[in-house]
Amino acid sequence: MTGDTYQADAAIEDGEVDGKNVATGRPRTMTSTTEIDSTIIHPGSVRINVKGAFIVDTPEEPGTPAGASGPGGSSYHETKDIRLPNHTAVISHIAVDIGGSLAKLVYFSREAHSTEPGGRLNFQSFETDRIDDCIEFMRHLKDKQLALNGSRPGELCVMATGGGSYKYYDRIRQRLGVDVLREDEMECLIIGLDFxxxxxxxxxxxxxxxDPMHFASPSIDIYPYMLVNIGSGVSMLRVSGPRTYERVGGTSLGGGTLWGILSLLTPAESFDDMLDMAAHGDNSKVDMLVGDIYGTDYGKIGLKSTTIASSFGKVFRMKREAENEAEDMGGLSNGDDQNRRQQQSQSSEQTTTTSSAAAAAATSEPTQQQRPTSSRASEYARSRFSSADISRSLLYAISNNIGQIAYLQSQVHGLSRIYFGGSFIRGHPQTMNTLGYAIKFWSKGQKQAYFLRHEGYLGAVGAFLKHQPRNWGRRGSFETGDGLEERLRVRSEEAIAGS
Structure with missing residues (x-):
């Protein structure tokens, strides 16, 4: 008997059909003992009832709980909520993954104004520099928890992971007055990804x-695989089974690198601003391409003329050319001549007893120091490079670097499936195309890069799933729940039987 049949039989015994009370026809509000037992998948964790789950692709519907914008407008609300039409159990916790750049929040809400049972997993992120806004939003969820998820005041707790779960632990507890349960970051990433x-x-x-978005179905055995989690930095994990993993590599050149450098070079005020500029940029105005060197493809080793030979490779040469043009157009006149006359006057006052030859030498020295670093020439050179072109070039540089390192690690460990996660990606086409192309190019088509629509929320969802309700362990259900491998095995047998 499958778990779904088991739940259906229990519902009929309780006087319910299709999630509704037989007598009244109203949506079910209570959770049966059988359903509680069947929602446990692993000791210490709670299974969300995912039967019929789907991603909500339409814009936010009226009545969806919890506003989309946080205090001060610093939050980013994902419209891709996950609808859980058959989950009726009360959920008394929220989860947050606090990284170096972003804090990612996951919480469950029942459908407001809906006559059907079920609810949603909601996703929201905040800049970590504004962690107080995130905590304030969690306080809002606490105040509204009865309406949102059916839990009573005092039952709410926070599942936290990431480095910020330690850094901001005391602040969250003091501001919210709730339990904060910290979970291992890497383990949460794997649990979230498996889910x-x-x-x-x-x-x-x-x-x-x-083929911009080709959806993939899980194979019977999803292990082993590699997870490349790209946040502020990059971690690469070899996953051989549920909660069985090893960090095999990484790089410090990640999302924080892109954010930091572009903050210095462009007027962008947020990571999304940088991605938007990169989408409109032309990296060929900044990068040196194979075609710039050979004048054509380098077919013998498989390089197209548009392949990047040197990131930012054109900058120095074009800067020199721009400075020379500025000088030819009088870049060292006007203000520079005035500065020279002032320096000559000051020098003559200070050296009245020196010879005219020595005075001339003294006045010529600052002119020679000043000439190569003319501010007018430098400004003219900088005007050659737009913020959009610089953004695209740096995005390609970092993405290519991550893609090649990921391929090399997958080669060393014999892994053909490579999943890319983390808030660096943000569904950005140029980023995904670069990472995917790097894996395909270096593996000669033998390895595949996979992406996720909720790529930045793996850790937060993993922490969410690790919550252990205090009153659910007394019936021995932790030992009877089936795990991920068992569910995959049952699905495989059902598929074979139905074919």
Missing amino acids: FITEIPREVFTYSET
């Missing part, structure tokens, strides 16, 4: 320019 791979339809996909 998305196996339980949420149309979540995992491959990307290319010719």
Whole structure:
């Protein structure tokens, strides 16, 4: 008997059919003992009832709980909520993954104004520099928890992971007055990814320019695989089974690098501003391409003329050319001549007893120091490079670097499936295309890059799933719940039987 049949039989015994009371026809508000037992998948964790789950692709519907914008407008609300039409159990916790750049929040809400049971997983992020806004939003969820998820005041707790779960632990506890349960960051990433791979339809996909979003279904055995989690920095994990993993590599050149450098070079005020500029930029105005060197493709080793030979490779040469043009157009006149006359006057006053030859030498020295670093020439040179072009060039540089390192690690460890997660990606086409192309190019098509529609929320969802309700362990259900491998095995047998 499958878990779904088991739940259906229990519902009929309780006087319910299709989630509704037989007598009244109203949506079910109570959770049966059988359903509680069947929602446990692993000791110390709670299973969300994902039967019929789907990603909400339409814009936010009226009545969806919790406003989209946080205090001060610093939050970013994902419109891709996950609808859970058959989950009726009360959920008394929220989860947050606090990284170096972003804090990612996941919470459950029942459908406001809906006559049907079920609810949603909601996703929201905040800049970590504004962590107080995130805490204030969690306080808002606490105040509204009865209306949002059915839990009573005092029952709410916070599941926290990431470095910020330690850094801001005391602040969250003091401001919210609730339990804060910290969970291991890497383990949460794996739990979250396994959940998305196996339980949420149309979540995992491959990307290319010719086929932008090709959805992938999980195989019978999803292990082993590699997770490349790109946040402020990059971690690469070899995953051989549920909660069985090893960090095999990484790089410090990640999302924080892009954000930091572009903050210095462009007027962008947020990571999304940088991605938007990169989408409109032309990296060929900044990067040195194979075609700039050879004048054509380098077909013998498989390089197209548009392949980047040197990131930012054109900058120095074009800067020199621009400075020379500025000088030819009088870049060292006007203000520079005035400065020279002032220096000559000051020098003559200070050296009245020196010879005219010595005075001339003294006045010529600052002119020679000043000439190569003319501010007018430098400004003219900088005007050659737009913020959009610089953004695209740096995005390509970092993405290519991550893609090649990921391929090399997958080669060393014999892994063909590579999943890319983390808030660096943000569904950005240029980023996904670069990462996917790097894996395909270096592996000669033997390895595949996979992406997720909720790529930045793996850790937060993993922490969410690790919550252990205090009153659910007394019936021995932790030992009887089936795990991820068992569910995949049952699905495989059902598929074979139905074919």
